[in-house]
Amino acid sequence: MKTLVLFKNNLRINDNPVLYNGSKNNTILPVFILDEHNIKKKLGSASKYWLYNALKSLNQSLNNKMLFFRGETLSIVDELIKKYDINKVVFEETFIKDDMSLQKKMESFLKKTNIKYHSYNCTLLWEPYSVLKNDGTPYKVFTPFYKRGCLGGKEPELPLGRPKEIKYLEYDNNTNISDLNLVTGYKWYSKLDDQWDISEKKAFKIFTNFLNDGIFDYKKGRDYPSKNCNSKLSPYIRFGMISVNRLWYILNDLKFDKNIEHFKSEIGWREFSYYLLYHYPKMEYKNLQTKFDNFEWENSNEKFDSWKKGKTGFPIIDAGMRELWQTGFMHNRIRMVVASFLVKNLSIDWRLGEAWFWDCLLDADYASNIAGWQWVAGTGSDAAPYFRIFNPILQGEKFDSNGEYTLKYLPELKPIPLKLLQKPWENLEKINYPDPVIDYKLSREIALSKYSAIKTYTEK
DNA sequence: TGAAATGTTGGGGCG
DNA sequence: ACGCCCCAACATTTC
Numbered sequence: 001m002k003t004l005v006l007f008k009n010n011l012r013i014n015d016n017p018v019l020y021n022g023s024k025n026n027t028i029l030p031v032f033i034l035d036e037h038n039i040k041k042k043l044g045s046a047s048k049y050w051l052y053n054a055l056k057s058l059n060q061s062l063n064n065k066m067l068f069f070r071g072e073t074l075s076i077v078d079e080l081i082k083k084y085d086i087n088k089v090v091f092e093e094t095f096i097k098d099d100m101s102l103q104k105k106m107e108s109f110l111k112k113t114n115i116k117y118h119s120y121n122c123t124l125l126w127e128p129y130s131v132l133k134n135d136g137t138p139y140k141v142f143t144p145f146y147k148r149g150c151l152g153g154k155e156p157e158l159p160l161g162r163p164k165e166i167k168y169l170e171y172d173n174n175t176n177i178s179d180l181n182l183v184t185g186y187k188w189y190s191k192l193d194d195q196w197d198i199s200e201k202k203a204f205k206i207f208t209n210f211l212n213d214g215i216f217d218y219k220k221g222r223d224y225p226s227k228n229c230n231s232k233l234s235p236y237i238r239f240g241m242i243s244v245n246r247l248w249y250i251l252n253d254l255k256f257d258k259n260i261e262h263f264k265s266e267i268g269w270r271e272f273s274y275y276l277l278y279h280y281p282k283m284e285y286k287n288l289q290t291k292f293d294n295f296e297w298e299n300s301n302e303k304f305d306s307w308k309k310g311k312t313g314f315p316i317i318d319a320g321m322r323e324l325w326q327t328g329f330m331h332n333r334i335r336m337v338v339a340s341f342l343v344k345n346l347s348i349d350w351r352l353g354e355a356w357f358w359d360c361l362l363d364a365d366y367a368s369n370i371a372g373w374q375w376v377a378g379t380g381s382d383a384a385p386y387f388r389i390f391n392p393i394l395q396g397e398k399f400d401s402n403g404e405y406t407l408k409y410l411p412e413l414k415p416i417p418l419k420l421l422q423k424p425w426e427n428l429e430k431i432n433y434p435d436p437v438i439d440y441k442l443s444r445e446i447a448l449s450k451y452s453a454i455k456t457y458t459e460k
Numbered sequence: 461t462g463a464a465a466t467g468t469t470g471g472g473g474c475g
Numbered sequence: 476a477c478g479c480c481c482c483a484a485c486a487t488t489t490c
Contacts, residue, residue: 223461333461340462375461384462385462385490386490387489388461388462388463389462390463391463391464394462395462444463448490452490462490463489464489465488465489465490466486466487466488466489467485467486467487467488468484469484469486470482470483470485471481471482472480473481474478474479474481475477475478475479
């Protein structure tokens with residue numbers, strides 16, 4: 001059968017159910033469509049950069065047979081079916097609102113044309129609709145979701161490996177990745193080229209290196225940004241360059257270890273994010289706890305700007321924001337600290353922070369980004385309580401006690417004695433570094449009093 | 461997957 | 476030897 005294989009967010013050969021099943025006994029036409037008609041949330045700049053390189057790498061693995069299109073999915077698929085006399089279409093099962101409605105449109109379209117079609121879950125270990133409480137309603141708290149719902153539920157699908165053989169339709173490929181206009185204009189991203197090796201092969205290599213080293217101090221070490229205990233797999237996972245099923249089963253084969261279990265639970269948090277967005281799609285733009293709709297954000301442009309540029313005058317915050325700008329990545333603990341700072345100390349709506357991360361992070365993931373911000377902002381269902389306000393000075397002293405991370409991104413602070421590194425304003429010697437944009441203590445008090453003003457509204 | 465305020469305890473210095 | 480104060484160090488509670 002002539003099979004159209006649609007790639008979307010799973011840009012890999014190994015354990016890719018769409019490719020594996022699509023190419024079994026079939027000749028295939030591998031296609032990627034960048035659809036900005038059906039999807040409201042356009043990709044951020046960093047994501048486009050990653051996508052461009054991921055597609056390039058995937059295309060190489062597919063003998064440069066991939067076709068690239070930019071436009072409306074249905075009309076492109078329709079044309080391809082006619083042009084190449086396609087009799088089957090396979091594509092990824094989706095779990096995000098806009099993607100799902102596009103998927104539905106496509107399915108009903110294909111139904112009418114009498115073309116065979118099939119979707120495969122390539123993205124999640126547990127489909128969100130398959131994990132529910134005994135009363136049929138969705139979980140709202142991570143631990144029972146993960147322990148009872150996921151671990152106590154059905155086993156995730158076993159990884160499929162690579163297709164034994166891929167046979168392609170005969171055609172001249174007259175499309176090009178550059179047609180997608182993913183990387184154009186000012187080459188801001190050239191700084192990233194020597195920091196990241198964006199290929200499926202590298203994703204697996206990073207994982208095996210992580211298994212040999214960092215993972216054995218993961219539970220504690222993951223909180224320290226200058227340690228190398230984080231996998232840094234997130235952008236690869238985001239674009240499906242390595243499958244979570246494959247990760248899962250490799251981890252399961254290892255000897256039981258609390259660090260490994262912790263890493264698995266972080267994969268669980270990703271599942272939980274998709275799960276929440278699936279069951280509560282309004283989370284994309286609305287506070288899950290509606291009482292926060294009455295919260296009065298200050299939303300000062302100047303403060304927001306200082307945060308984005310890494311010029312707040314709080315070293316751990318600025319180091320994080322500069323790491324983000326320079327590398328397209330930010331250490332997880334620091335993400336929480338800068339997010340808490342934006343929302344609680346600068347009094348800026350989490351949606352603005354979410355948008356900035358969405359644009360700058362190479363691993364920007366629709367569900368994880370939104371769920372993560374609502375978690376920190378205290379507006380989500382199983383969120384950190386609002387009154388949990390990270391103290392940037394203490395967090396810096398605790399998790400970057402030797403200043404290694406801070407100084408890596410803020411070398412101008414080297415003259416400051418280590419004891420004052422996280423509060424350089426107490427240093428008498430003048431250096432070229434911004435004064436703090438806010439008074440920490442005062443901003444905390446204001447945040448708490450604003451919170452107590454809305455807290456009386458009943459939830460839901 | 462906090463921080464700050466408040467409370468408790470216990471050891472040392474001292475009259 | 477005793478009471479008193481001071482203050483870490485730790486525990487609890489409050490935000």
